[in-house]
Amino acid sequence: MAVGKSAIGHQLAHQLGAPFVDTDVVVVSNHGSIAEIFASRGEHAFRELEARAVARAIEDAHGSNTVISLGGGAVLDSGTQQLLEHCTVAYLECDEDTVAERIARNSGRPLLAGDAMERWKTLFATRRPVYERLADVVLDVRAGSVQDLARRLEEALQRYDAGTPASIPAPAGTKEVEK
Template sequence: MTARPRVVLVGPPGSGKSTVAHALAGRWHLAERDTDADVESVAGKPVADIFVEDGEPRFRELEHEAVRLALAEHDGVLALGGGAVLHPATQEALAAYRESGGVVVFLDVSLKHAAPRVGFNQSRPLLLGNPRAKWQALMTERRPVYEAVATVVVSTDGVAPAVVAERIEAALADRRTGEPAADGGAAGEDRSEA
C-alpha cells in the first residue's frame, strides 16, 4: 500500500492552511508538507516570481505535479495552495484519495478574518490591485470547488490554529465512530455525501 496523507487541507489564502498543518503535525507527531513550498523548491524561485516570469498556467502545472507527488508520497499533514483545487486532474486525484479513505478538510474563512492573516501583500500575485475585491471574487469562484472536494468543513474565523486542529481531530474521530460531533457540529461539518 502506498503512503497517503493523514489529512489534506484546502482553502483560500488566509484560511490558515500552513499554520493549521503545523498545529496538526505537532499534535500527531507527523511531518507537514505544503505544496507551495514544493513548487518553489522545484522551480527554484518564489511563487510570485513563477507567476510573473512563467505565467499562471505554468504555475498550475507545477502545482498539480506537486499535489500528485505529495498525495502519493506523504504520510503526514498536507496543505495545498489556495488554487490547487482548480486543476481538473487535482480534483480527480483528491477524489481518488477520498475514495481510498482519505479526508480533505476545507478550512473556510470570511474576508474579515482572512484580511489580517493575508495582509494582501505583494507575495500573492492573484490579489494585486484591489486585494479585498479580488479575494472575494476568488472565494466566490472557488467555494463550490472547495466544498465539492471536501469531506469535512471547518471554519477558521476568529479561531486559533490549535483550536482548529482540535476541531479537525474531533471531526476525524466522529467520522470513525459514525456519530455526530458532541458539541452540535462545531467540530466540523462532515461532508461525506458531498
C-alpha cells in the same frame, strides 16, 4: 487563500505525530518564489508545477496519515480533484472580514494584485463550490488560535473516520459534511 492552511496543517501534523507537506513550499523550494514563477512563466506554468507537487505529495503519502496543505487554487485542476477523491479533505472555511487583515499584511500574493479584497472575493466565489464539493470535513476558522483550530480539526477528522453521522453536534465553529 489566507485562511491558515499552512499553520493549522503544520499544527495538526504535530499533534498527530504525522509528516507535513505544504505543496506551496515544495514548489518554492524546487522552482523559486511563487511571485517569480507568476512573473516569469505565468499562472498556467505555476498551476502545472503545483499540480505535479500535489500529485507527488499524495503519492508519497499513500497509506500514511500525512497532512498535506494545498494552495487555495490547487483544487481547480481536474487531475488534483480526482486525486483528492481518494483522500480525506478538510476545507478551512473563512469569510472576507477574517482574511482581510491577513491579506493586508501579505501583499506578495500574485493573484491579489490590485484591489486585493475584490480579487479575493472573485477567486473565492469561483473556488468555494469546489471546496465544498471535495470536503469531507469543514472547519470554520474565523475564531480560535492555531492550536485550538487544529485540535478541533483533529476531533472532527476522528468523528469522520469513525463514521459518526453529521447530525451529532460538532464543537462550536466546526461542522461536518457528508460526501
